[in-house]
Amino acid sequence: MPLESDLYAPVKALLEGQGYVVKGEVRGCDVVAVRAGEPPVIVELKRVFGLGLVLQGVDRLAISDRVYLAIGQWPKRMRNVKKLCRRLGLGLMVVATARADIVLDPVPYRPRLDKRKAGRLLGEHARRVGDPNRGGSSTKVPMMTAYRQEALRCAEFLASNGPMKLAALRLAADAPRAAAILQQDVYGWFERVERGVYTVSPAGRRGLEMFARFGA
Numbered sequence: 001m002p003l004e005s006d007l008y009a010p011v012k013a014l015l016e017g018q019g020y021v022v023k024g025e026v027r028g029c030d031v032v033a034v035r036a037g038e039p040p041v042i043v044e045l046k047r048v049f050g051l052g053l054v055l056q057g058v059d060r061l062a063i064s065d066r067v068y069l070a071i072g073q074w075p076k077r078m079r080n081v082k083k084l085c086r087r088l089g090l091g092l093m094v095v096a097t098a099r100a101d102i103v104l105d106p107v108p109y110r111p112r113l114d115k116r117k118a119g120r121l122l123g124e125h126a127r128r129v130g131d132p133n134r135g136g137s138s139t140k141v142p143m144m145t146a147y148r149q150e151a152l153r154c155a156e157f158l159a160s161n162g163p164m165k166l167a168a169l170r171l172a173a174d175a176p177r178a179a180a181i182l183q184q185d186v187y188g189w190f191e192r193v194e195r196g197v198y199t200v201s202p203a204g205r206r207g208l209e210m211f212a213r214f215g216a
Contacts, residue, residue, distance in 0.1 A: 004072070007045045010100040011070050011093060015041065029060060031070075039064045043093065047072045049081055057090045066106055068093050078103075142211070147186075150175045154182065155189045155208055158200040163193045 011031055012022045020033035020041060031043035042060045046053040049071045060067045068091035075081045082104050085092045091106035127146035142148075150173075157173040158164060170178040182190045182198045189204030200208075 004045050004047055007047075007070055007072055007095045007100070010095045010098055011043055011045065014093070014100040014102070015043075029063075039066050041066045041068065043068045043070050045070050049075045054084070054088070054090075057085075058088060061089060065089065065108070067091065068102075068106065070095055070100065072096075144211075147177070147181070148211075150177055151181050151187060151189060152208065152211060154178055155200045155204040158190070158198065159205060159208060163197050163199040165196050166198065167196075169198070 008024055008031065012024070015022045015031070015033040018035075020035045022031060022033045024031055026032040029042045030045040031041075033041040033043070035041075040063070042064050044053060044056045044060065044067070046069070049069070053069050053071070057067050057069045067089075069085065070093040072095050074094055074096065082092065085104055086107075089106050089108055090104075091102065092104040093100050093102055095101075124146050127150075128144070129146075129149050132144035132149075153173040154169060154175050157169060161172075164172070166179045166182060169182075170176060175181065182192075187203070187207060189201055189207050190198050191201045193199050
């Protein structure tokens, strides 16, 4: 792996080939390239991609919107690295075998909203009863979703009242998705007694006990 200073010559050669006047270590910037009438190009050099380099690049965006991060090896998660740089408006160069290559040019990021994801997010928020999860909670604690709450309502009603038809359960347990929940039986909480009639399984009773301990 090259030294950080070894990255300078290939980056300089690349930019000079595009008509820039290039100088190193200018007011804290590793590389500054200037071409008449244009904003400066700033390049920050690091042997490997990391948070420190990203923070440097973000800081340089206060000076110019043409900032590149140059690294001395190809990142293992290149797709994610490019996505991060693109979102931050940073360019990316990789220096390998004494040659600098531009992987990504800096452009202002304009995220395209995913209406489907936004709809699912708002739907989950609206259907979830109360606020059963603590933000940032441990993965060891089962996550309470609106779907799980509805399944628990179904299991609780069946445990208290015995086998029931889906249509009746949908109304009694306030579970609009009762048919899908019981037929798919994601958690293994339900058993089919006969056509259209279901009861709670032993696993379902254990699920009710477990989530009661979590205050569900």
